[in-house]
Amino acid sequence: MSHATKLPLKTDATTHEKINWIGDRYFLLDRDVELKDKLSRLFASDDAGQLTSVPKQDPLTGETRGLMVIGASGAGKSALLKRTLRKLDIFKIADRDNMGNALYVTVPPEATMKSLASRIAKELGYIDINPRATSDEAWAIVFHRMSKMGITLLVIDETHHLLRKGPGRDVEGAIQRLKSLLQSDWPLAVIIAGVDKLRDGVMTDPETDRRFPKFQLTRVTLGSRDAHTFARSMQLCAENIGLTLTETTLPERVLFAEDGQPGRAINLAKLILVACLEAGHSHVSLQDAYRVFSAEYGELPISPFANAEWSTLRASLVEIGWTR
Numbered sequence: 001m002s003h004a005t006k007l008p009l010k011t012d013a014t015t016h017e018k019i020n021w022i023g024d025r026y027f028l029l030d031r032d033v034e035l036k037d038k039l040s041r042l043f044a045s046d047d048a049g050q051l052t053s054v055p056k057q058d059p060l061t062g063e064t065r066g067l068m069v070i071g072a073s074g075a076g077k078s079a080l081l082k083r084t085l086r087k088l089d090i091f092k093i094a095d096r097d098n099m100g101n102a103l104y105v106t107v108p109p110e111a112t113m114k115s116l117a118s119r120i121a122k123e124l125g126y127i128d129i130n131p132r133a134t135s136d137e138a139w140a141i142v143f144h145r146m147s148k149m150g151i152t153l154l155v156i157d158e159t160h161h162l163l164r165k166g167p168g169r170d171v172e173g174a175i176q177r178l179k180s181l182l183q184s185d186w187p188l189a190v191i192i193a194g195v196d197k198l199r200d201g202v203m204t205d206p207e208t209d210r211r212f213p214k215f216q217l218t219r220v221t222l223g224s225r226d227a228h229t230f231a232r233s234m235q236l237c238a239e240n241i242g243l244t245l246t247e248t249t250l251p252e253r254v255l256f257a258e259d260g261q262p263g264r265a266i267n268l269a270k271l272i273l274v275a276c277l278e279a280g281h282s283h284v285s286l287q288d289a290y291r292v293f294s295a296e297y298g299e300l301p302i303s304p305f306a307n308a309e310w311s312t313l314r315a316s317l318v319e320i321g322w323t324r
Contacts, residue, residue: 008240018241019274026083027233027266029226031217035084038067038215042153042189043090053090053101053152055189063211064182068202069193071217076263077193078106078157080217085155094151096125102153103146107161113174116162117142124149139177147186154181160194163201175201179208219260222252222314230255230262234269238284243276246283249310253286256314257293257304257324268293297324 009021042065044054055064071077085091085102094100105120117138118129124145129138146154162174181190192198192212203209220226231251238245245251251269258264272292276284290305302322306313 013241015277018277022237022241022270022273022277025233025237025270026079027230027262029220029229029262031080031226031262032084035069035080035215036088038213039084039088041065041213042067042191051088051090055152055187057187061183062187064187064189066178066182066190066192066212067215068199068212069191069215069217070196070199071193072219072261073195074258074261074264074267075217075219076261076266077217079263079266081155081157081191081193085153091153094149095123099149101150102155103151104155104157107156107158109161109164111161112169113162113177114138116156120154121145124151135173135177139180143184143186143188146188152187153189153191155191155193157193159192160198160201163197171201172205175205175208178202179205179211182211217262220255220262220265221260222255226262227252227255230265230269234273237269238273241273241277242282243273244283246285247310250284250286250289253289253304253310256317259323268296271296293324300324 009018013021040051042055044052044056046052057064069077069081082104085093085104091102092098092100094103103120103123105116105123107116111119112135114133114135117135120142121129121138124142126141126145129141133141159178163171165171178190178192181188190212192202199214202212220230234251234254235245247253254269254272255265258268272284272289275292276288279288281288286305286307290303293303293305294300302317303324304313304317304322
């Protein structure tokens with residue numbers, strides 16, 4: 001597997017340029033390939049077998065297909081989805097200033113299906129929807145705008161916020177709306193993403209549930225291929241900015257510290273490297289890693305960055321049920 005971290009910096013790069021370079025790095029894992037494979041279920045291929053942006057439709061009903069991306073907080077769902085869309089030439093993200101065939105929207109905690117429709121309409125350049133409009137009317141406007149702009153993929157991140165219970169909220173209606181997104185006159189593939197609450201909520205309606213197969217983002221387990229990929233990516237990042245990892249087990253300790261959640265682990269790895277750059281260090285030590293870790297989560301009596309032989313330390317942490 002190739003690594004996005006292989007792109008070198010110029011030899012005279014400044015600290016600021018190195019920090020920016022680190023911020024732009026992406027660690028390729030097996031799930032990147034898996035997501036691209038999942039997209040072949042949603043979109044048709046051309047005669048040469050290449051994926052297109054044309055949604056697949058049921059020949060009898062005209063219905064399109066959906067996908068649900070599920071992962072714990074810190075699993076890296078958003079980064080995975082956004083990078084995949086950026087890297088596939090068949091998609092271009094649309095917003096109020098740019099035409100495109102894919103729309104990426106993040107649901108705020110307080111959102112309802114109607115307010116989400118208003119948010120999407122504004123993103124596509126539509127003047128504010130009449131507050132007296134019903135949810136159905138608001139979504140009719142959205143579909144009109146998407147069809148006019150040629151949008152064939154809608155990605156709804158943090159979708160679980162739509163399923164929050166409370167006064168004035170219609171959870172059952174929200175779940176039904178997700179299904180209806182695949183049944184409009186304009187062919188639209190839909191990806192919804194969120195934490196386990198999204199899966200649990202959608203499963204209460206079998207009709208919607210079967211239309212959104214699950215892509216579960218799992219933790220990176222120690223010793224796995226993804227763990228080795230993560231370690232190599234962190235090492236390459238360090239090398240490209242002129243740093244040396246004094247402890248070869250540091251990437252594995254970072255993964256352990258973040259419970260194998262790739263998004264959090266990648267973020268912590270970057271924070272450690274940036275802190276060493278800013279401090280003018282040439283090496284990355286366990287002490288450097290712990291300083292960054294404790295700044296994020298507070299001082300702990302014991303951590304994966306203690307100056308001890310890693311296999312013994314890891315066994316002790318597992319035995320006491322250590323968590324950050």
